[in-house]
Amino acid sequence: MSKNKAKRTTLQDIADVVGMTKMTVSRYMKNPNLVKISSRIEIESAISKLGYIPNRAPNILSKGKSHAIGVLFPSISNHVFDEVLRGIESITEPAGYQIMIAHYSYSKELEEKRIGSLLGYHVDGLILSESVHTANTLRMISSSGVPVTEIMDTCTPPIQQAVGFNNMQASQKMTEKLIQKGYKNIAYIGAKGDVRDILRQRGYEAAITEHGLKSLIFRSPDVSSIRLGSEILDSILRVHPKVDAAICTNDDVAMGVLLSCKKKGILVPDELAVTGMHGHEMGQLYSPKLASVITPRFNIGKVAAEQLLSRIDGVQVIDACIDLGFEINDGESI
Amino acid sequence: MSKNKAKRTTLQDIADVVGMTKMTVSRYMKNPNLVKISSRIEIESAISKLGYIPNRAPNILSKGKSHAIGVLFPSISNHVFDEVLRGIESITEPAGYQIMIAHYSYSKELEEKRIGSLLGYHVDGLILSESVHTANTLRMISSSGVPVTEIMDTCTPPIQQAVGFNNMQASQKMTEKLIQKGYKNIAYIGAKGDVRDILRQRGYEAAITEHGLKSLIFRSPDVSSIRLGSEILDSILRVHPKVDAAICTNDDVAMGVLLSCKKKGILVPDELAVTGMHGHEMGQLYSPKLASVITPRFNIGKVAAEQLLSRIDGVQVIDACIDLGFEINDGESI
DNA sequence: AATAATTATGTTACTGGTAACTTATTAATG
DNA sequence: CATTAATAAGTTACCAGTAACATAATTATT
Known part of the structure; x- marks a missing residue:
């Protein structure tokens, strides 16, 4: 023994x-x-x-190659990333790469820490979900010489390469759609989160300003959640009782708003239009079906992984910014 | 250049x-x-x-210690694990351990592959979400000498240690509650998944049998999702139009059933009672509020990580099976 | 059978941090 | 000032694979 x-x-x-x-x-x-x-x-x-x-340690030590890819998500509770991960793995799995997932709770400092840690394990490449980073993060990435792909958004100039869609445009289009439908008092609901939320807000503002309307912005310091959406509606109606549409930063918040409407007896879309972002299962099955921006999440992961692996193999970046587009689904909530 | x-x-x-x-x-x-x-x-x-x-490679090589913990989840889209992960990190983060998350889509073979890969990187400990494994998985774990904690369920004898709650009992209690409330044709809805689902089904069957009722079991080969719940209700009503209650393996499936009821105009709970498992945000904010088993997910992660780290430090296992209990929330759907 | 070609296996060196030990330098004490 | 104690820094060896090269064993060819 x-x-x-x-x-x-x-x-x-x-x-x-x-x-x-x-x-x-x-x-x-x-x-x-x-x-x-x-x-x-x-x-x-x-x-x-x-x-x-x-x-694997001896090889990592002597060759500096781990056959592992570091993937950073702001939060694993954000349902957006399920599909993205599946897309990534559809490429990395057959190629024999191990994935190391880390998350950083929307904090740039934690992101830096996680990246440092992953680089310490000599990951061969990084997929980041954010487009703004600390100075130190950028320094580490550059000095490590590791290929990096940023996913989700294509608005900001990438470190090396970005794969995603245009968040600002998506939000702007959705806002314009509401304006065309005749809504006049359109609110934007944001949450603590990433730059993408801010970009969406900008898209909203651009459309609002262009059409001479007044922007009504509500931002919460909390991370987005269904609860947040359900709670924020009260304060919005208190400040602006005439609000007739709510553009939410994502589907979670939008679902919260929808549930809250049901409880309060507010009719959707007659009394309040509601829109989300990403087209998740929940909103698509709810009635009224949630209007949402359908985003190519699986493909974002897939293309990002393809690009990253080919760059690990030494191929040069050809498209620094790969825009995979989006689609607006009207649902029944606008 | x-x-x-x-x-x-x-x-x-x-x-x-x-x-x-x-x-x-x-x-x-x-x-x-x-x-x-x-x-x-x-x-x-x-x-x-x-x-x-x-x-980190030289140290991993010469000391065989990586200061990393491998965490295996069946699926990162299962919302159950968000909270578990937060619990784990509440312990590992201050202790300076890096987490390596991997997932295996409810496949024992993929789990084996992932564990092999993680052991190749010399993780210092493993947290597994499953209680049944391949023979090879058990061999690898044993020959690597790495401490392992299995989470979520306490019914099966653990490899070394388990932290969770009694899934069978939870489901049995919930079924009994429905029986007490007078429901007579209670269905169980399972999905492709883990042993826990089977355990829950057993708890259901135990209660049903004890009270001389007839068990009505519906299992889907697909992974649980809201869509699955919303689609399966049709076939259930076709086969058993008299069903007056549905015990769902988890909240996702239950939400699907609830949404489907709304579309079909079936009144909950008057015409159909619905129950879920885990007490997620969505069901708790929906009206009627979903009856569910509230499980100590954060604590499961926290306690599992505490136990694992202390065992990495050489402390012997004292409680091989740590049951953190559960609570039944009636909601408004039964 | 002799030589060439092929196949199978062995040898050496290297990777980068650090434990364990030794040596050098500086400070403290009688 | 000499001796001891404390502090600072250097030396060596090690971890487990594998690339690159060298050698041995086997098979093929003239």
């Missing part, structure tokens, strides 16, 4: 058992065809007896 | 600049007080000039 101080099986341990050098065993691991069939069988059985787990 | 072939700054590079050995620089990194003040200043300025990123 020895303490489990027994260190992990190494190639040398296997080599000792079969009376070869670890180099032969190493070859067997990479490509069994490089080893004589009789040796192959011996090595095989030794491995299954000792239970070898490949150790 | 040299190619970015320039390899990363090492402690030796810094040492060369300031004319010391890398050992002194290493000491400075760990504890600047071990270095003379004048040297400290030189090193500091050299670092800020060269931009050093600590490299």
